[in-house]
Amino acid sequence: MGNVAEEAASMLGGRIAIVTGAxxxxxxxxxxxxxxxxxxxxxxxxxxxxxxxxxxxxxLAGGEAIAFAASVRDEARIEDMVARAMDAGVVWLDCAGEVVPDYGFMPMERELAGGPGAELKAANS
Incomplete structure (x- = not known):
């Protein structure tokens, strides 16, 4: 078995990751x-x-990034965000969540409905 970091870099290098709650x-x-x-x-x-x-x-660390401000609850903005990244092979990482009174931190488990990126599922890590 090879180096895990090298394997991850070979799978993810050059792709685009949308990281919510980043x-x-x-x-x-x-x-x-x-x-x-x-x-x-x-x-x-x-x-x-x-x-x-x-x-x-x-x-500053030598990587490539763009900022995209949007609430994960705003479907139209999220569709816009996904559309910007779809052509380059997207990896989705959902770190967004919400604080719910009496329950603490709750992950948001909602798939995009229709529009660009509908096949992407937000998988809470």
Whole structure:
């Protein structure tokens, strides 16, 4: 068995990953690691400043990234986001979630309905 990082880089290098919730926490960590493996990152976060900051971090480290501010609850914006990345072989990583009173952090388990990228399922890591 080969080096796991090398295997991951060979599978992901040159592809585009849409990482939701990438402005901080686990989403940011995943975006930075995927970028180190050669994946181009579409940094999604509800906060435009956070998305831009992480995209800039990736670029300063030699990677490629663009920021895309949108709530994962806004289907039209998410369809726009997916449309921007579809032509390059997309990997989807959903780190977005929501805090629900009395239940704490709850992952958002909703597939895109229709439009570009409908076949992509948000898989909460």
């Amino acid at each position: 402005g901080g926490g686990l989403g940011r960590s995943h975006a930075l690691q995927l970028a180190r493996l050669g994946t181009k990152i579409l940094v999604n976060d509800i906060g435009v400043a956070l998305a831009k900051q992480v995209a800039r971090e990736i670029e």
